[in-house]
Amino acid sequence: MTKILQRNLYREVADRVGDLIEHGELAPGERISEKQLCERFGVSRTPLREALKVLAAEGLIELLPNRGARVVKLTVKKIKDTYDLMAALEGLSGELACQRISDTELSAIRALHDRMMGYYQERDLAAYFKANRQIHESILAASDNEVLQEMYSNLSQRVKRVRYSKKMTEKFWAHAVKDHEAMITALEQRDSHRLGQILRDHLCNKLDLATLEGVVAFDDEPEAANS
Amino acid sequence: MTKILQRNLYREVADRVGDLIEHGELAPGERISEKQLCERFGVSRTPLREALKVLAAEGLIELLPNRGARVVKLTVKKIKDTYDLMAALEGLSGELACQRISDTELSAIRALHDRMMGYYQERDLAAYFKANRQIHESILAASDNEVLQEMYSNLSQRVKRVRYSKKMTEKFWAHAVKDHEAMITALEQRDSHRLGQILRDHLCNKLDLATLEGVVAFDDEPEAANS
DNA sequence: TTCGCTAAATTTGCATTCATAATTACTTTT
DNA sequence: AAAAGTAATTATGAATGCAAATTTAGCGAA
Secondary structure, eight states, X not given: OOOOOOOOHHHHHHHHHHHHHHXXXXXXTOEEOHHHHHHHXXXXXXXXXXXXXXXXXXXXXXXXXXTEEEEOOOOHHHHHHHHHHHHHHHHHHHHHHHXXXXXXXXXXXXXXXXXXXXXXXXXXXXXHHHHHHHHHHHHXXXXXXXXXXXXXHHHHHHHTTOOOOOOOOHHHHHHHHHHHHHHHHHHHTTOHHHHHHHHHHHHHHHOOXXXXXXXXOOOSOSOOOOO | OOOOOOOOHHHHHHHHHHHHHHTTSSOTXXXXXXXXXXXXXXXOHHHHHHHHHHHHHTTSEEEETTTEEEEOOOOHHHHHHHHHHHHHHHHHHHHHHHHHOOHHHHHHHHHHHHHHHHHHHHTOXXXXXXXXXXXXXXXXXXXXXXXXXXXXXXXXXXXXXXXXOOOXXXXXXXXXXXXXXXXXXXXXTTXXXXXXXXXXXXXXXXXXXXXXXXXXXXXXXXXXXXX
């Protein structure tokens, strides 16, 4: 039962503008020219403006009345706040997953976990990351809470463009692996409280503030919106 | 520093359509006629359609391609899921508030709490509810996490139209009051873990599934979206 | 009567056009 | 030359118009 995906022009445009933001082609704080984007995508202003409204509601851009759209500037605080939230949501997903997960879902996650451990042994970082992502997504899916999933993916979208240095240290990696061992144990024991705790802490580790400082432009006041 | 509030037609329309949904004037699952709403508000289709896009992004309505907009049907499961999420967010707000709250904010909440207890003694339900809401909002504000606040108010919007019977029983009320006593204690002790726990459990109590069953129409499949 | 097909009417999606606000460029004044 | 005020330009906000899809109504056959 896959979600019905609507292919409207405005949705298409919103996705593509989102990509531009993610890949930094639209700079943070930069004023988004409607005309320019219209020409780029070959659409009229109507669907483009609808797309901008949606992106604003999703938190990727902000709309200043009569003054156009701007890409939201990600400050360190904003990223930190978003990660705090995502950690809480991951925690909840773990708790719910423990209560609701089916045996087939569980064994699928176990298989993913074992595969991932193999990748760790081989030091195959790319494969490890992929399996890792799949595990977290599977737990989220097993939580069987659509609102939660929707909100998580929205938050994830917002910080997607932050690409902190991916040079995982050995120590860091070992720690993450240890987390995952504890995770699968808690999940198989249906220890919801414990899995929740692990997942909350686990995500916090992912956000290394030190590396972050260099990536995000400035942490000054978001905008001098008032005249 | 109040948020700059944009007064665009589309935002105005979105708010008013939101009100219509909240007050049940637009029935769940009902097809929303663009023309009808345009005439009602005296605006053209452009801002109305933009408003619908935003409302869809906010989760109040859903847009079917070429088939118009529908008010999202709230099933018992969806409401339950939303409350689970809100509970997690309230918990997080408590944890963060403990870490970040200032003394002046704290004493303001203490004052609110004491006032609320007075209303409880007098059995002034309306005043009690108002103070209660203010306390929760204050904690949320003290958490100093804008993303969290935004998400919480969005979720709260979604379930606003669910008005379960407000006949608070004595026992129930006493329990809530007890929760609040524990809350203010934990907050003053800056016991973040404990306050988080209390807030998570507290909200769960608010959602009485028994009373809910009668209010929400049906809990059948959300929609037969596929042909 | 019920089912299926076809055509009219309605509704949605998008482009274009008009009005208004903001920005830029230019002129004038000190 | 710098600052300030004004006109020209550009961008945004909203309304209208047109094409395509969907829904509704009407008709005929089983």
